[in-house]
Amino acid sequence: MGVKVSIYGADKDSDEYNAALKMKSIIQNSVPDSVIGEIVLFASATLFGQVVKDIDLMMIGNLNNYSVNAEFNEPELDGESQNKVNGKVDIQSFCTVIEVKSHDVSGIVRNGTDFYVEYGHGLHCVTLQSNKQKIAAKSYFEKALSFSPFITNIIWFTQVTANDIRGLLESDGGSLTSNVIGADFEFRELMQLLIWQKPPFRTRAGFVFESNYKSCMLNDFQKALMLFSSTKTQMGEMTRKRIEMITNKALGDNALVDANGKVSIYRGRAGTGKTVGLIQTAIRLVDEEQARVIILTYNRALVSDIRRLFALAELPDMFEENCVYVSTMQSYFLHMANGILYDGKMNGTKFLENYEIVLNEMNEFLSDEVAIGLAHETIISDEQLNWDYVLIDEAQDWTNAERDLILKLFEKGKIIVADGGNQFVRRGKVCDWTVIRERNNIKLKYCLRQKENIVSFLNAYSNKAEILGGKILSSNKMPGGKVVIISDDRIVEVHKTEMKKLIDAGNIAYDMLYLVPHSLVERSYGASHFLMIKDFEKEGIFLWDGTNSDNRDGYCVNTDEVRVLQYDSARGLEGWVVVCMDFDVFMEEKEAEYIDGEVNSLLLESSEERKKKYLYNWAMIPLTRAIDTLVITLKNPQSKMASFIKEIADDCEDYVTWM
Secondary structure, three states, X not given: OOEEEEEEOOOOOOHHHHHHHHHHHHHHHHXXXXXXXXXXXXXXXXXXXXXXXXXXXXXXXXXXXXXXXXXXXXXXXXXXXXXXXXXXXXXXXXXXXXXXXXXXHHHEXXXXXXXXXXXXXXXXXXXXXXXXXXXXXXXXXXXXHOOOOOOEEEEEEOOOOHHHHHHHHEEOOEEOOOOEEOOOOOHHHHHHHHHHHOOOEXXXXXXXXXXXXXXXXXHHHHHHHOHHHHHHHOOOHHHHHHHHHHHOOOOOOOOOOOOOOOEEEEEEOOOOOHHHHHHHHHHHHHHHHOOEEEEEEOOHHHHHHHHHHHHHOOOOOOOOOOEEEEEEHHHHHHHHHHHHHHOOXXXXXXXXXXXXXXXXXXXXXXXXXXXXXXXXXXXXXXXXXXXXXXXXXXXXXXXXXXXXXXXXXXXXXXXXXXXXXXXXXXXXXXXXXXXXXXXXXXXXXEEOOOOHHHXXXXXXXXXXXXXXXXOOEEOOOXXXXXXXXXXXXXXXXXXXXXXXXXXXXXXXXXHEEEEEOHHHEEEXXXXXXXXXXXXXXXXXXXXXXXXXXXXXXXXXXXXXXXXXXXXXXXXXXXXXXXXXXXXXXXXXXXXXXXXXXXXXXOOOOOHHHHHHHHHHHHHHHHHOOEEEEEEEEEOOOOOHXXXXXXXXXXXXXXXXXXX
């Protein structure tokens, strides 16, 4: 009967598909006809929802009547000492991620147990890349299937002979154990690499290697790995237009990189296109200069949203030679601190607890050219730090220490900044980027997000709040839009009505965004979740809970789930429909948090004026997220905020519905 080998995914002209064809040929030519089973090869598999998402080749299989003679270390009874065994192993199942590299032997370097390949920008650690893919695959299956098989990882140098591989592995007269294989091999040799990673277990009949599939069949894994393809075909009109916008080659003059060594700074209100401008510029740099570009921001929710967009746009992972990567600045600075000062010994919790102290230490260390030179050597050797350009989003929320680190380590002409003015959410002084004398200011005047009626509502809010200079300029290209104001008890009714309209407009549930105050988030034992999630589910409304700490590093992958996030995470996000839940409670929370004198203000402003401006700035962050429909729920119709909004609604009754 033999082994059935199937190939899925990837363009048939791609290198990954050709690698899958070669692997299929190796399997068919080196596995005896007496073996039965099935092997599935996924070329260019996408782990949708994972930070590391691109897998060149994934191989999953189960076999009967197949065994190999292999070497491995079997733990002895004490569980610690190991007994080296060379014996027959029955191969039953496996799940392996394979990183395919086409470098010849002259472009490969081994350093200890790690393998590096040469790219134009230096050496790239393929071992680190492969290990991160294995971890990402485990996380992916745990979310998609509620469990993961044991996953092994292989590095396949398709242009290197077996003799070359043996030469690379020579060490002190012996040969290192590795997960590396060359161009030509037999399937049993590949199995040996898997067995080194997961020693087989002993049974009465002998040794067995298997990957703990539990009750899952190969078809279950196939369905999980096809999630990206199905999501891409159903991603909705809003996401499709965003992808078209960021990948459009015909960019305007605003996509600026200064060759004369000046920092380029986009300035504009919410919705004027600052983040889009950054992403467009980043993609242009990759396409035209073959650059590596990192986008840094404070907001983790925005990081996740951009990563989802990049995944659907099929932009390459950070381990590729040329790519765009988005990260929080805290994650980047933690990696930098470990590389420059702490030799990898600083963990994330300790880093965040001492964040300002650590950043000040780094700034003090980088006080002269010698120290900066040493830091650059560290950065160049680490592809997670080594970027040609750094693009900074929501720059007004940075601290001076964060700004100064970037200015010390990147050339000014390689820094591009998006500054949203008073849209800050971190406590303390707003970061002043105008201290940089060598800069280009790019003013973005017109609102490109909200439809005109929502812009009119926002301007009415500004007038009612007596905020000078608060007027938003409409682009006059997006007519329509509406505002709906309701009490909490009507949320399900309005949700279902607006969801139908959203779907009829070609969008998906992801394009509806709920923003909630702290009072609607339950916290216990370090975990958190949206308090009303079960109430929504009873009504058939499924939510991706971004208030849940377990979800903060990922993003929504199911097209039928509505996003829920805290108000504090709203900046940079948008939705076709945005629901601001218990908006009056949110504003009361912000009023209670206010500390006079903690944020920048004009010299002659009174305490009351400072407080009014602070609350207005916070109100505008969630109210400027909606494109077509803004829904505001009020917990207490008698509250001060409810009365304030009721007066606006009465003046704007053509497009504001008070329910």
